Amino acid sequence: METQAYLNRLLNHDLNAPMGSLNNLLNEIAAQVGSGELPDYTTLQVMQDVSRRSIRLLAVISDIGKYQLHRALPSQEEILLTPLIWSSVAQFHEKGNEKDIEIVQDCDDSLTVFCDSYGLERVIQSLLQQGSAAAGEGGGIDLSSRPCPVIQGWVRIEVSYGDEPWPGEMRELVRRTPEKQAIGVDMNDRRLSLDMKLILTICAALGWGFSQENSEDGRVIFHLDVPGGAGRSAAGEDAE
Amino acid sequence: METQAYLNRLLNHDLNAPMGSLNNLLNEIAAQVGSGELPDYTTLQVMQDVSRRSIRLLAVISDIGKYQLHRALPSQEEILLTPLIWSSVAQFHEKGNEKDIEIVQDCDDSLTVFCDSYGLERVIQSLLQQGSAAAGEGGGIDLSSRPCPVIQGWVRIEVSYGDEPWPGEMRELVRRTPEKQAIGVDMNDRRLSLDMKLILTICAALGWGFSQENSEDGRVIFHLDVPGGAGRSAAGEDAE
Secondary structure (H helix, E strand, C coil): CHHHHHHHHHHHHHHHHHHHHHHHHHHHHHHHHHCCCCCCHHHHHHHHHHHHHHHHHHHHHHHHHHHHHCCCCCCCEEEEHHHHHHHHHHHHHHCCCCCCCEEEEEECCCCEEEECHHHHHHHHHHHHHHHHHHCCCCCEEEEEEEECCCCCCEEEEEEEEECCCCCCCCEEEECCCCCCCCECCCCCCCCCCHHHHHHHHHHHHHCCEEEEEECCCCEEEEEEEEEECCCCCHHHHHHC | CHHHHHHHHHHHHHHHHHHHHHHHHHHHHHHHHHCCCCCCHHHHHHHHHHHHHHHHHHHHHHHHHHHHHCCCCCCCEEEEHHHHHHHHHHHHHHCCCCCCCEEEEEECCCCEEEECHHHHHHHHHHHHHHHHHHCCCCCEEEEEEEECCCCCCEEEEEEEEECCCCCCCCEEEECCCCCCCCECCCCCCCCCCHHHHHHHHHHHHHCCEEEEEECCCCEEEEEEEEEECCCCCHHHHHHC
């Protein structure tokens, strides 16, 4: 039941505010048009932004609820990782990321993963969203994949970007364990974005590893560790 | 956990659709203004309506979640019923009920209730909303209160309006019992509005009685039974 109270709090705190401000702007625009005035285009653009953001927040909250339930493990499948990363990046762009963010990919195309692909796409999208919110206009996000250096047979996806790094050194945010409450941060911490909450919820529900490192040159690096697939792909076989 | 899955379904089915259509209309308007055209005022009015509706739906869903939790009974207090009814009607009008609905009140001003007043306001508002959706333009809703004819010391609030009555006779929708699962209808029934779901959830959570009757002249009558207060008000004493 605790989780449902949590979900309700997200609805009231995180979704209510943008929907309310959208409504207020809409009333302003309607008043302008009602008096025969051409409405301010910039306001309309802000509204489009808030509207897209609200719909995205609703999806994030609904996914947090879904993965908090995790009565049964979601369907797991073996898939090639790189196409899933491409699709996550494409969806991130489609969902209206208006900042001019360059995403530099450096992926090992031979890697396969064995996991809930929907959850993985959502985590990658939320990592990009998190990075795009933190990086300034024209900032860049690096996205890479490689065999996990610490767990045999797993795959590591790394997302990094320039930011004011959080204080502290390397932090293990979610331990690799099938236990549910393995999240190493306070989920009620106000500095956590909804996207970070979704990432933590999915990783904890599925037993994935998730940690954060601050590099010496001021970049934030997130490591996401997921189970690798049994076999390498054809491309992988070529490379061997 | 079942209740959280239910809440998630409401978010996806009932809230996602209006927010999506609001977003689409907004894009249309922005395109018009972008090409120097004055946007269509009727479309803006539709958008205001959808926006208000979305915010209302969010509040209803969040309240359904809140009352489904009901780990502890909400704070109960003894209050005069009629001012609470006035306030519910006022809030119903404020929340943008654009239809020209006349609400005819016939209340016993001496009545007090002993209950969670927030829950009672929400139920009355949702009954009015339900009635306003069903009644045609210019239709009327009757709202009355009197001592409950079937339970000593309780109070009956009655809301009725002309509608295509549901088939069947008198139905006890929520039995008076503190047990939680006393709802006499299938909560997944697609004909149930979100408002009706909120009414059923609150009544079941708080042990109130709720039933429906179809009168011979084609009106739908809802009976809401809540515990009466210990004492009658000053007005009540005058009447005795």
